[in-house]
Amino acid sequence: MNKMRAHLIPAMALVIAGSAFSLVFAEEINSSEVAQKIFEKAGEYSQENAPSPAIESYNKAVNLFNANSTDEAIQELNKTLSIDPYYGKAYLLRGRAYCVIKDFRKALVDLNKATECDPSAETYFWRGVGYSLLPDIDRAIDDFCIALGIDPEYAIAYYHRGLAYWARHDYAGAVWDFEDALTYGWDIPEGQIKQLEELCYNDEGCYYEVYEGGEE
Numbered sequence: 001m002n003k004m005r006a007h008l009i010p011a012m013a014l015v016i017a018g019s020a021f022s023l024v025f026a027e028e029i030n031s032s033e034v035a036q037k038i039f040e041k042a043g044e045y046s047q048e049n050a051p052s053p054a055i056e057s058y059n060k061a062v063n064l065f066n067a068n069s070t071d072e073a074i075q076e077l078n079k080t081l082s083i084d085p086y087y088g089k090a091y092l093l094r095g096r097a098y099c100v101i102k103d104f105r106k107a108l109v110d111l112n113k114a115t116e117c118d119p120s121a122e123t124y125f126w127r128g129v130g131y132s133l134l135p136d137i138d139r140a141i142d143d144f145c146i147a148l149g150i151d152p153e154y155a156i157a158y159y160h161r162g163l164a165y166w167a168r169h170d171y172a173g174a175v176w177d178f179e180d181a182l183t184y185g186w187d188i189p190e191g192q193i194k195q196l197e198e199l200c201y202n203d204e205g206c207y208y209e210v211y212e213g214g215e216e
Contacts, residue, residue, distance in 0.1 A: 054084035058093075065093060070100050088118030092126060099126075104133045121151035128157070132164060140164045155186035 057080040064073035077094040080087060095110035111127035128143030144161035147154055162177030182188060 054080050054087055054090070057083060058087065058090050061090070061093060065097060070097050073097050074101075086117050088114050088116075088123065091117060092123055095126060095130065099130060099133060102133075104130055108134070121147040121154050121157070124150070125154065125157045125160070128160060128164075132160065135167070137164050137167045141168070153184045155181050155184035158184065159186045159188070 057076055061073045061076035061080060064070075064076055074094055074097050077090050077097070080090040081094070084090070091110045091114040095107045095114055098104070098107035098110060108127065108130045111123065111130045114123040115127055124143045124147040128140045128147065131137075131140035131143060141161060141164045144157050144164065147157045148161070151157070158177045159181035162174045162181060165171075165173035165177060178188070
């Protein structure tokens with residue numbers, strides 16, 4: 001039985017400045033394989049203390065979001081939050097919807113509210129995504145760190161913190177986070193790994209390759 005492991009070896013790469021990182025990140029979240037995971041289907045949510053009309057409205061927004069009717073989902077979430085202004089999952093989903101339509105500043109307003117109402121690994125991860133897209137790399141890293149403090153096996157958070165470290169030219173941090181992302185089950189497509197390898201090098205010419213190797 002094969003065990004998949006992450007390995008590191010030396011090689012050559014390219015410095016990503018903040019603005020370039022934003023472009024790479026935007027391309028990455030819009031790629032079909034990755035978008036399926038990052039913008040995964042939202043689940044219907046039942047909150048014990050939330051008013052029934054808020055739950056009904058939220059679940060309707062979930063269905064709209066999952067059908068790629070993003071603007072309509074936002075309108076429905078406006079209704080949800082007018083009924084229950086402390087509905088953390090509704091702020092989170094509306095923040096995600098704003099990310100989809102690239103209104104990152106509105107997304108961050110909602111993601112801030114989501115972390116206040118529901119300070120979970122998921123909400124901090126998504127706020128980190130919002131900061132990455134702005135881009136505000138240092139704040140993104142802070143939020144990914146908080147998310148990983150809550151859930152140390154949050155694979156996608158390692159991956160995106162790795163991208164953020166990359167943008168800050170912390171190549172060792174990026175490499176270790178990509179390795180942890182693979183370890184905890186984040187499936188990085190081979191083509192994307194190759195692209196990342198081509199994009200990451202430091203001034204000393206220390207290049208890192210992240211790949212999956214097998215052993216019996």
